[in-house]
Amino acid sequence: MHFNSSLSQIESLPLTGDLTQDDFEIDKDLVEVPLTKHSGTALAGDGSSLGQRNNSLVNQKSEELHNTFLAHRQERQLVILQDFPDPDALSSAWTYQLIAQQYDIKCDIVYAGALSHQENIALVKLTGLPAQRWTLQTLKNKDLSSYQGFALIDNQGTTSQLVPLVQEAGIPIVAVIDHHSIQSDIKSDFFDVRPSVRATATIFTQYLQAGLLTLDSSINQHIKCATALMHGLRSDTNRLMQAQEEDFMAAAYLSRFYDAQLLNAILQANRSKRVMDVIERSLKNRIVQNNFSIAGVGYLRYDDRDAIPQAADFLVTEENVHTAVVYGIVHDEDEELEVVIGSLRTTKLTLDPDEFIKEAFGQDSSGRFFGGGRTSAGGFEIPTGFLSGGNENSAYAKMKWEVFDSQIKQKLLRLVNPKDNPIQSE
Numbered sequence: 124m125h126f127n128s129s130l131s132q133i134e135s136l137p138l139t140g141d142l143t144q145d146d147f148e149i150d151k152d153l154v155e156v157p158l159t160k161h162s163g164t165a166l167a168g169d170g171s172s173l174g175q176r177n178n179s180l181v182n183q184k185s186e187e188l189h190n191t192f193l194a195h196r197q198e199r200q201l202v203i204l205q206d207f208p209d210p211d212a213l214s215s216a217w218t219y220q221l222i223a224q225q226y227d228i229k230c231d232i233v234y235a236g237a238l239s240h241q242e243n244i245a246l247v248k249l250t251g252l253p254a255q256r257w258t259l260q261t262l263k264n265k266d267l268s269s270y271q272g273f274a275l276i277d278n279q280g281t282t283s284q285l286v287p288l289v290q291e292a293g294i295p296i297v298a299v300i301d302h303h304s305i306q307s308d309i310k311s312d313f314f315d316v317r318p319s320v321r322a323t324a325t326i327f328t329q330y331l332q333a334g335l336l337t338l339d340s341s342i343n344q345h346i347k348c349a350t351a352l353m354h355g356l357r358s359d360t361n362r363l364m365q366a367q368e369e370d371f372m373a374a375a376y377l378s379r380f381y382d383a384q385l386l387n388a389i390l391q392a393n394r395s396k397r398v399m400d401v402i403e404r405s406l407k408n409r410i411v412q413n414n415f416s417i418a419g420v421g422y423l424r425y426d427d428r429d430a431i432p433q434a435a436d437f438l439v440t441e442e443n444v445h446t447a448v449v450y451g452i453v454h455d456e457d458e459e460l461e462v463v464i465g466s467l468r469t470t471k472l473t474l475d476p477d478e479f480i481k482e483a484f485g486q487d488s489s490g491r492f493f494g495g496g497r498t499s500a501g502g503f504e505i506p507t508g509f510l511s512g513g514n515e516n517s518a519y520a521k522m523k524w525e526v527f528d529s530q531i532k533q534k535l536l537r538l539v540n541p542k543d544n545p546i547q548s549e
C-alpha cells in the first residue's frame with residue numbers, strides 16, 4: 124500500500140479548532156463547512172486520495188458526534204472501558220470526557236478489572252487520569268438511575284463485565300468508538316468503529332483536529348491529556364512502527380501539545396518481579412512451530428494479568444518467530460473469578476489476529492466469540508466455568524491446568540500446522 128498525499132492535501136486538513144461552549148450554532152456551521160467542501164471529492168472514486176477520503180469521513184463523524192452530544196446535553200454518562208484498560212482506551216476515554224464537558228455532559232470513566240501494566244499505573248498516576256475501578260460489587264451498590272447513557276471506548280462491550288449489568292439497568296448506549304474489528308451488532312446513537320485505524324487515540328485526535336475541543340497549551344489538563352493520547356497512540360502502534368499515515372498525522376498534531384518529559388516518565392515504569400517471573404515461565408514453556416511461538420504460563424494472580432501480553436510482546440522478538448501466543452489461568456480470590464486469558468502478537472502482515480483467534484477458539488453457547496483482535500494484536504478469554512476454584516488441592520490444580528493447556532495447544536496447532544490437524548487425519 125502506498126500513500127500519494129501531496130503536501131497541499133496535508134495542508135488542506137481542517138484545523139478549525141474554534142468550538143466554544145456558548146456558541147453551538149456557529150459550531151455547527153464550522154463543522155459543516157469542511158464536509159461540503161470535501162464530500163464531492165470523496166465520492167469521486169478513482170481520483171480521490173486516501174487522505175481526502177479520510178478527511179471527509181472524519182468531518183462527517185465529528186459532526187455526528189457533535190450532534191449526538193447536543194442531543195444529550197446536561198446528561199450524566201458512564202464511559203465503560205475493557206476490564207483491563209490499556210493506554211489507548213484510557214486516553215481516549217479521557218478525551219471523550221473532556222469533549223463531553225463542553226456540552227455539560229458529566230462522564231464517569233469506569234473499568235471492572237485492574238490496571239495491571241506498570242505503564243498504565245504510571246499513566247494514571249502521573250497524569251491524574253480520572254478513571255475509576257468499579258467491580259461488580261461496586262456496581263451493585265451504585266444508583267445507576269443517575270446515568271442517562273453509556274459509551275464504549277476502544278471496545279464494543281464484549282470485553283467488559285460491566286456492560287451486561289448496565290444494559291440490564293436499562294441505561295441506553297450513546298456511543299461506540301473503537302478500532303477493533305466489529306465484534307457484535309450493538310446499536311448506538313453514535314457509532315464510529317474503524318478497524319483500519321491503528322489506535323482509538325488517532326480517532327479522538329482527529330475529533331480534536333476537527334474542532335470538537337480546542338487544545339490549549341496553557342491548560343495543564345490539556346497537556347496531560349495530549350500526552351496520554353500520544354502514549355496510547357504509540358503503544359497501540361508498536362511505538363509508531365505500525366502507524367499509518369493518519370496515525371502519524373495525529374501524532375504530529377499531538378506533538379504541539381504533549382509533554383515529552385512526562386511521557387518519558389510514564390515509559391520508565393519498571394516491571395514488577397512477578398511480571399518478570401511470568402516472562403521467564405513463558406520462555407521456559409514455549410514451543411516454536413512454523414514461526415509460531417506458543418507458551419502456557421500456568422496460574423497468575425488477577426493483578427498480574429498484564430504479564431501475559433508483555434510475555435507475548437517479548438516472545439515475538441525471537442528470530443524466526445512471527446507470531447507469539449501466551450496464555451494462563453488468571454484467578455481472583457476476592458471475586459472467585461477464574462478465566463483463561465491469552466494474548467497474541469504478530470509481525471506477520473498477512474495474519475489477521477481477529478480472524479485467527481475466532482477461527483482457533485470459536486464461540487460460546489450464546490454465540491459470543493472467545494476473543495478477537497486488531498492489527499498485529501489479539502486476545503481471548505475463556506471462562507473455566509464449573510472447573511473453576513478448588514486450586515488449594517494442588518493435584519487438581521495441576522490436572523486442570525494440563526487440560527486447558529492441552530486443549531488450547533490443540534486448537535492453536537490446528538491452524539499453525541494444518542497438516543497435523545487431528546480432525547482431518549482421522
Ligand SMILES: [Mn+2]
Nearest residue numbers: 211277323359
Ligand atoms: Mn486500542
